[in-house]
Amino acid sequence: MSLNRRKALITMAAPFLVGFDPAEAQFAPVGQRFLGKLVDLILPQDAQSPAASALFVHVELQEVVQSHELLARLFEYGLSWLDQVGGRPFLDLPEAVQIEILQFASQADFNQVPGRFFAVLRLMACDIYFSKAEAIEGYPLQVAPQPEGYPPPWS
Amino acid sequence: MELSKTPDVIVIGSGAGGASVAYGLVSQGAEVLLLEAGPWFEPVEDYPQDSAGWERRSFPVKEGSQASITFGDLGVLDTADRDLMRWSDVAGREHPQMGQQRLPYAGGYSHVMGVGGSTLHYVGEAHRLHPEAFRFQTLTGQGADWPISYDDLEPYYTQVEHLMGVAGTDAGPARWQSAGFALPPHPMSTGAQVLMQSGDGWVVNPRAVNSEAYDERPACNYCGQCSRGCPLGDKASVDVTLLRRALDSGRLTLMADAHVTRLVLGAGGRVSHLDVVHQGAERRIEAPQVVLAAGAVNTPRLLLASASAAQPNGVANGSGQVGRHFMETLRWESAGLVQGLRKSHMGLPSDATDWGFAVPNAIEGLAGGFKLSHTTLDTGLGGPIGYATRMVPGFGAAWKAQMRAHFGSALSVAAIGQVVADERSKVVLDAAQVDRFGVPVAQIHSVLTQNSLGLLRAMQSETRAALAAAGADLADETSSWDEFIATHVFGTARMAARAEDGVVNGGGQSFDHENLWISDASVFPTSGAGEAPSLTIMALGLRMADAILG
Numbered sequence A: 001m002s003l004n005r006r007k008a009l010i011t012m013a014a015p016f017l018v019g020f021d022p023a024e025a026q027f028a029p030v031g032q033r034f035l036g037k038l039v040d041l042i043l044p045q046d047a048q049s050p051a052a053s054a055l056f057v058h059v060e061l062q063e064v065v066q067s068h069e070l071l072a073r074l075f076e077y078g079l080s081w082l083d084q085v086g087g088r089p090f091l092d093l094p095e096a097v098q099i100e101i102l103q104f105a106s107q108a109d110f111n112q113v114p115g116r117f118f119a120v121l122r123l124m125a126c127d128i129y130f131s132k133a134e135a136i137e138g139y140p141l142q143v144a145p146q147p148e149g150y151p152p153p154w155s
Numbered sequence B: 001m002e003l004s005k006t007p008d009v010i011v012i013g014s015g016a017g018g019a020s021v022a023y024g025l026v027s028q029g030a031e032v033l034l035l036e037a038g039p040w041f042e043p044v045e046d047y048p049q050d051s052a053g054w055e056r057r058s059f060p061v062k063e064g065s066q067a068s069i070t071f072g073d074l075g076v077l078d079t080a081d082r083d084l085m086r087w088s089d090v091a092g093r094e095h096p097q098m099g100q101q102r103l104p105y106a107g108g109y110s111h112v113m114g115v116g117g118s119t120l121h122y123v124g125e126a127h128r129l130h131p132e133a134f135r136f137q138t139l140t141g142q143g144a145d146w147p148i149s150y151d152d153l154e155p156y157y158t159q160v161e162h163l164m165g166v167a168g169t170d171a172g173p174a175r176w177q178s179a180g181f182a183l184p185p186h187p188m189s190t191g192a193q194v195l196m197q198s199g200d201g202w203v204v205n206p207r208a209v210n211s212e213a214y215d216e217r218p219a220c221n222y223c224g225q226c227s228r229g230c231p232l233g234d235k236a237s238v239d240v241t242l243l244r245r246a247l248d249s250g251r252l253t254l255m256a257d258a259h260v261t262r263l264v265l266g267a268g269g270r271v272s273h274l275d276v277v278h279q280g281a282e283r284r285i286e287a288p289q290v291v292l293a294a295g296a297v298n299t300p301r302l303l304l305a306s307a308s309a310a311q312p313n314g315v316a317n318g319s320g321q322v323g324r325h326f327m328e329t330l331r332w333e334s335a336g337l338v339q340g341l342r343k344s345h346m347g348l349p350s351d352a353t354d355w356g357f358a359v360p361n362a363i364e365g366l367a368g369g370f371k372l373s374h375t376t377l378d379t380g381l382g383g384p385i386g387y388a389t390r391m392v393p394g395f396g397a398a399w400k401a402q403m404r405a406h407f408g409s410a411l412s413v414a415a416i417g418q419v420v421a422d423e424r425s426k427v428v429l430d431a432a433q434v435d436r437f438g439v440p441v442a443q444i445h446s447v448l449t450q451n452s453l454g455l456l457r458a459m460q461s462e463t464r465a466a467l468a469a470a471g472a473d474l475a476d477e478t479s480s481w482d483e484f485i486a487t488h489v490f491g492t493a494r495m496a497a498r499a500e501d502g503v504v505n506g507g508g509q510s511f512d513h514e515n516l517w518i519s520d521a522s523v524f525p526t527s528g529a530g531e532a533p534s535l536t537i538m539a540l541g542l543r544m545a546d547a548i549l550g
């Protein structure tokens, strides 16, 4: 992830954590299994492209999250919320309920944990997923814009 | 590196302003030493657009390629102006900073320090200012007039257009040309075609990009990634054009990783020496003629940081104008999806423009105007990450299908507008922070005035109208209301007719020190009505070379 994109993410995570002192924080590791399920709910397998976890999106995501305290804390809060909101651990809920919870988070106030967490999670998952060649199978795109470019005609 | 020749002129900074004056000087036989703080960039190695993951890679950061800059007062996001707030179908309409300070764009001060300066990641729009832009104060009662006219600059505009290989049809309304462009226009992308069919004002945007092989550089292959750095060299950044030619002459010595830390004054008010740190080693270089071309933020910084007991306000600052009149980039962008539009991710960024409002008094009751551009590719809508994060909300299997269905149908129009310099907007030295050489860093203060807010509303209305005419469903809007942007910055060492009003005269020569010249965006007395500045900076640079050589 480029420096500027990383800075943008941190800026997104930061305002929600006003008053939070990273020096005092205890970071629980953000679990890969949990992240794998979440990224697959956002980016499931379809006829042309694999699910996010098959491309190890959750592994890369975890690396980025754990490399920055503010992001790690946002994810910690977000995952705790997910585990509480359905009355039992998120991973034990039926998939339809999991999707319903994510739907709720996707509409939630950006200035509260569920809304901010989901927005950042989705953004990062998409950023990582669509950077993989397998993810853009079936798009009118080359794996990369060069060396061929897109010579005309276009219409 | 020891100098084998004594230079006639030392140029500080190798961006648009420094490269053009250096080229103009060596092409007339002068020996030039060019000191550039940043590193070299190698197009093929440094701009890898040929592997997966390209969409996540913005312009590369190399050691020493980003200026240390801090931000002071950027204004407050006033709830009363929330109609100007950014939003998108994906991110919604909440703003975490409402009521708080406006923040800089995540990339901070986005100009590149490197051989070629910010032209390395510019898009290459190549615009002449409107002739009336030079008489801004006379026409609007605000801002300043330029001490030179369009006619003074016209021959140099033509020269630069041919050196850089500008492609297009014509330079735009009222901008008369003594010769046509070097190259025929580029083919229009599908997004540009939709705009041209939907409104009368849309025309070919002049671009410093090869539409056919020219100047030993290939034709563009329309990858659409200009601001990530052009790996082919068909985009006319100054490293592959003016500097390449100047180096070929054998009369240019170019030192990268050479940071000028101080201008030292000698007898008679001349700049006698430059203090330089080159590849970590401090040295003092005797100054013949000196051209300062460090850009609109670092030029005032170096002048102010060169203060001494004899010049307590800094060098070239007898008027007290150094650092004042800072003008940021006023920008509004609207984007949407157009049913039936395909392949809008292919082509040349900013290929079409609408000049309709690009005059000093375009909008009743406001000073200044703006220019519209087709920006689908410039603003990150060339790949699926852009669509997922801005245009197509949702998640899950149905959303993935939507992504595929919509991909290639995004259309974006941006307006860049005039900024009228304000007392609160300035570049000063940060009292609390120095760089690794112990020089205080520049601090930017920049506040949106009522005039800027009025222009932003007019820009919002016109970009929305353009998209509506093209049949787009609006999905995403961003602007400089909630994010300070510094792509085009100006005004901090302005040229003026009288010494009390500016830092340099109409030729770019300091009023206070006869062997000091300034060649960059800092000399602009006004910003223009959204025209991209590099062509004007370079035309001024070539004109300066003639003036220096008499």
Ligand SMILES: Cc1cc2nc3c(=O)[nH]c(=O)nc-3n(C[C@H](O)[C@H](O)[C@H](O)COP(=O)(O)OP(=O)(O)OC[C@H]3O[C@@H](n4cnc5c(N)ncnc54)[C@H](O)[C@@H]3O)c2cc1C
Pocket: B012, B013, B014, B015, B016, B017, B018, B035, B036, B037, B038, B110, B111, B112, B113, B114, B115, B116, B117, B118, B119, B121, B122, B123, B124, B125, B126, B127, B227, B258, B259, B260, B261, B293, B294, B295, B296, B298, B299, B302, B486, B487, B488, B489, B519, B520, B521, B522, B532, B533, B534, B535, B537
């Ligand atoms: C993303 C982006 C897109 C843009 N698109 C366009 C476009 O399409 N068309 C257009 O006309 N303009 C465009 N611009 C703006 C354009 O790039 C700048 O206006 C232009 O490059 C400014 O030229 P300059 O000579 O003033 O400064 P710069 O090009 O910034 O050059 C200044 C140079 O001075 C060097 N320097 C600074 N301090 C020192 C020091 N102390 N010692 C030695 N060297 C020093 C810097 O390293 C730098 O290389 C764009 C800018 C950005 C950021």
Ligand code: SF4
Pocket: A149, B209, B220, B221, B222, B223, B224, B225, B226, B227, B229, B230, B231, B232, B233, B234, B235, B347, B348, B349
């Ligand atoms: S679109 Fe053309 S000019 Fe721009 S980066 Fe690609 S090849 Fe270079």
